[in-house]
Amino acid sequence: MISSAIIVFREMLEISLVLGILLAATRGVANRGRWICAGIAAGLLGSALIAVFMEQISMAFEGMGQEIFNAIVLLVAAVLIGITVVWMHKHARELSAHLRQVGSDVTQGLRHSSVLATVVALTILRDGSEIVLLGHGLLAAQQSVATLLLGGLIGLVAGGLVGLALYVGLLRAASRHIFAVTSWLLIFLCAGMVSQAVKFLSAADVVPSLIYPLWDTSAILSERGIVGQSLHVMLGYSARPSGMQVLCYIATILVVGSALVLSRKDGWLRSRLFSGAVAAAGLAILLFATVRPAFAIDKIYSPIVEGGELELETRGTYGFDDESDKDDAYKQLFGIGYGFTDRFAAETYAEIEKEPEESTRFEALIAEARYQLFEQGEYWLDSGAYLEYEYKPRDGEHELEAKALLEKSTSDWIGTVNFVIAREIFGEGGEPWEGAVRWNALYRISQYAEPGIEWHSEVEDLDHMGDFDEQTHVVGPTIHGKLCDNWKYELAGLFAVSDEPSDFTVRWVLEYEL
Incomplete structure (x- = not known):
């Protein structure tokens, strides 16, 4: 429930920001409400069609590699989360300025009012489709439909209220903190989805599980309890994870977290710090891999290639x-x-x-x-x-x-x-x-x-x-x-x-x- 609330809240907050900026920038424009409502309706219709399409895909895969399909959905959802978090953190100011300019152009008659419907429809279609896909990912991660819907409703109301508050300027200073907190929560959610995808792929014999289980904390915190289930869905907690799950979980946090932190730094510093993070991830994998090593004697390859040789x-x-x-x-x-x-x-x-x-x-x-x-x-x-x-x-x-x-x-x-x-x-x-x-x-x-x-x-x-x-x-x-x-x-x-x-x-x- 918590994870679905965070997802819907995050997407609803983005939709509310777009609507709030456009509404504030187009005060006095005739029929703006009709065009914006038309955009909302078009976006919701597109999201509903995607939801139907997703269900058909799921039914087509039923009994024919459902584990692989669920893993693909989870991985795509994780990629969407990671890209969205980093992109919004990096381009929030540019997005706001662009939407304000669109509203100004409409106000001055430089653009037809239908552009409002287009912008709103595309925004809702994108965020709505992400909610559909991420919601399917949560279902694949064993969250019930009831808790998913309840969490989604909570996120919808909370996101709408925050968007309304942002519209009237009450939370202008605090909005950055809201995005920061939800971004990091979504990073952990992303890592948890990757971990669950690896579990499905291991069950389908597509990837190795490495050591299974790497540990067993069922006696301390079971996944079947309320706390354990909440942590499982929101943070990817597993009482009996495999070594591959843990590796991919840590790697996801390192990669997405590093990209988030470094997204606004200058190019030279960002490339050096990011490569350092990759090196740290490689070192962690090396240490893990050599905990219980084994051996085939062969040439050790350098990554350096000599062209024309x-x-x-x-x-x-x-x-x-x-x-x-x-x-x-x-x-x-x-x-x-x-x-x-x-x-x-x-x-x-x-x-x-x-x-x-x-x-x-x-x-x-x-x-x-x-x-x-x-x-x-x-x-x-x-x-x-x-x-x-x-x-x-x-x-x-x-x-x-x-x-x-x-x-x-x-x-x-x-x-x-x-x-x-x-x-x-x-x-x-x-x-x-x-x-x-x-x-x-x-x-x-x-x-x-x-x-x-x-x-x-x-x-x-x-x-x-x-x-x-x-x-x-x-x-x-x-x-x-x-x-x-x-x-x-x-x-x-x-x-x-x-x-x-x-x-x-x-x-x-x-x-x-x-």
Whole structure:
């Protein structure tokens, strides 16, 4: 009820502001009331049509992925909330000035009075459609129709009263505080919707849940009680959340909150502060991901792309262990890649592999694409995205892998982190989500030698992570550099810190640039 009241109040307040400004600016205009009423009627009619359309979509999806549909509605609603909060905070003054100018033009006869109906209709249509969509999102988040309607009625009356007060000038000074409070309440509501969407997507087996449950506070504050249910709907409280829910909840607050706070700062300062917030979010995810890490040993990718560069590469790993079922494990990849632009590069590989106590065999064909999101050094943290497709002819398996690539460089140090998520596709369904974290820190002695340390972790099933020793964790020294102008190398010696991997693994990369 509280959340629906906040939503309707926020949208009604915006409608009331528009109406109040137009009414104040068009005093004395003949038939202004008729045109404004016509605009209100048109806006309400459009919102009603959208409500009917939303119901038809919901019925069409009934029994055919309702969880996915609900998740989409919640995510769209969350995006609308975030955009509206930031946009209104940034452009409130410009909006007010524009509407005053419209009213003045109508008063002076520069525009036909029908423009009043158009402005009012578009305002009500936009805000009314948002109320419809957000209300459907609250229903998807398990709020009852009765509480939704009651909360909406409360918000409607409260928003109208505040708008009336604003019209007569009683709350002119306090209106900014009202927007500030409701904006932050809506940010938490937005984060809660994202969290609920992730829950639906996890139930539909679209995204991994990571650790479930991350905690259980049902005995302290149940979601079934009045307080727990109110917090659940308004703030996204969950007594038994998954790790992915918590991650997305925190990330939403960081991103939308940072955008709100920085929306009126100058461009240079805003970009630096926002990139710092993104870096903080990345660090939080890294700390969370390494609470219960696991490990796949592979190349750690930089987000930086060299346009016009053709490279030949080979890389691999070799494991040593006292136990025969872990000793003599070997993997080697041979590939060719090209930087098509300063932002985009693609590579293809052929992989051979030798399992312990087995012979070497051809394992897979791999195609990968890497995209650099920003110019190097434009923000505090360089970032990129990576997508890989792998086909194993022998087993007939197909796998997609995605990575977030982050890197921070100084005059003396380079730090790189890869967050990895992968899953088999085109299977029978129910295949586990795999995840990994890989990072290194290198010290720049010269271009020929950059020693450092690296860590690799992998979880073979993010929904059932198991004990620490059942996962793969390795850490050890590494050195990167150039052999000459065209040759690059990487060499690492990695020691197991869990029982799953080989006791010691050698990792290498050799590249030739044309």
